[in-house]
Amino acid sequence: MARAGIGLVLLAVVWTFQACGHSPLSDSRGVVRTIRISDVVKPTTVYARSGEEIRWENLRATPVRIGFLSVRLLEELGCKKGVSSFFGDIGDVITIAPGETASLCPIRSGTLQFNVWFDADNPKSEISPTATIHVEKTGG
Template sequence: MKYLAFATAILAIAGCAAMAGTAGIADSSRTGTIHDVQFEERMTPTNLRVRHGDEVRWVNRRSTPVKLEFLDGALDDVVCQSGFSSLLRRQQESATIKPNESASLCFGRVGTITYNARMDSPVAGGQMIESGTIRVNQ
């Protein structure tokens, strides 16, 4: 009985931490335009211009996962996200997108954001890294 009470308390604490970790970030945007970046043979487009509040969605059409990586602090002013949170729903600076899935962000600050996409290469055991740029305008 003690173990059941302890387990219940741990789950309650984890639930509260998960809710607190995402208090300021919505899971998706319904107000802006959605811009898709597709991963097939290559990443397209690599350069994107969006407006403040628009959603950028990365869609993996490959048969292997794609990992997006942003520099530290690049996601500080994100106003919505999907697929960029850890187990306790704390925002991360990277996301791994499984085949036929997507991840998205809405940027709340005007400026330029750069990121890298890591994908398996057609060469056995190789990896391809492509850089992308998002220019957020007012």
């Protein structure tokens, strides 16, 4: 009985590290498209290829919340950091702490739109204009 309990604890630890891990695809060639969040979101339009890392960087002194308007591209990712729950699920809203980053590597081609709430604790706070990430399929 004790061995089964230890095994379950070890399995939970492994799942935790997998959910929080950041392992980019080998074909992404280390390309990172960074979106910086300060008083504004820059850039508001990003062009990337499948497998490339899209990274949001919170330059503010307070947490921000990102709301994804379309989640199709989030269904299949090559990497993810700070965008998934304990169980590995990705919701349509994530929070980024001050000075932290969150990132993902879409595998599918398509468009991902999002807004940023500059005050993560207040859903009625100032919101950014809708920003867009265009992902193009790599190779043939």
